Amino acid sequence: MKRVENVLREHRYQRSHIIQILQDIQVEFNYLPKEALEYVSQRLKIPLSKIYSIATFYAGFSLNPRGKHLCTVCMGTACYVRGAAAILNEFERKLNIKPGATTKEMNYSLETVNCLGCCAIGPIVVYDGKYIGEFKLKDIGRILKGRA
Template identity: 50%
Template sequence: MDQKRLSQIVDRYADQEGALIQLLLDIQKEFNWVPKEAVQQISKSLDIPLSQIYRVASFYKSVSLRPRGKHIVNVCLGTACQVREGPRVMDRIKGVLGIDAGETTQDMKFTLERVNCLGCCALGPVVVVDGEYHGKVLPAKAEEIIKSYD
């Protein structure tokens, strides 16, 4: 973790009360997650109890307290995608990445997540990588998609 970059971000909010959420979001954006060291530095610099920072960070879905990869892969396993080979798509992606849903590859390139309906069921099975939607994805296509990201 780039300590200097972390300090620059935290220092921006040094005198701002009520800026905790924005600060957490900025750190999330910079590092793709909010490491323990960042929480400790926020606590010290802004004089906010650790418990309060963790409570706020846990509440917001867009803030992750666990490492996340450069690419976020969401595989839909909602009902419509389930009946159209969604589980096989998920299995193929797990095999390609060598991780389970909810995990991040060791090289920090990919985080794999399971989602329940992305609101475009007619396109199922659906895979979303970094916000880019891929519809009617069968296992071979899923592998191709994952390998197209580096």
């Protein structure tokens, strides 16, 4: 909770910063732990239901722990017309999870994003923060194998 307290202090305990606070907590923990949200609710006197409402409204927040590796498939229009749906399908099949979920052994999380603004080089997959442009179906095997 010290880490959460630090985040709150950085935002000078301003209630209006709640979205930014949640973003920073997510950077800190890689997701939004329940205990952290309860703590924020208590410290800032914002009802937990409201914080939860924000956390479930904005797509950028994850309430579940993510896996070691994060694969984000861009589903922007430009990527879509260049075959992003097939890439997502293949990820789903290979990892056996739906977007937004994490594999059982907590190795991979699969997510989608509306647009990364790199439309010119689509389809794009972001793997652990690295942008891979002109992604091909066969690249999936490659990056998943490179896990070690």
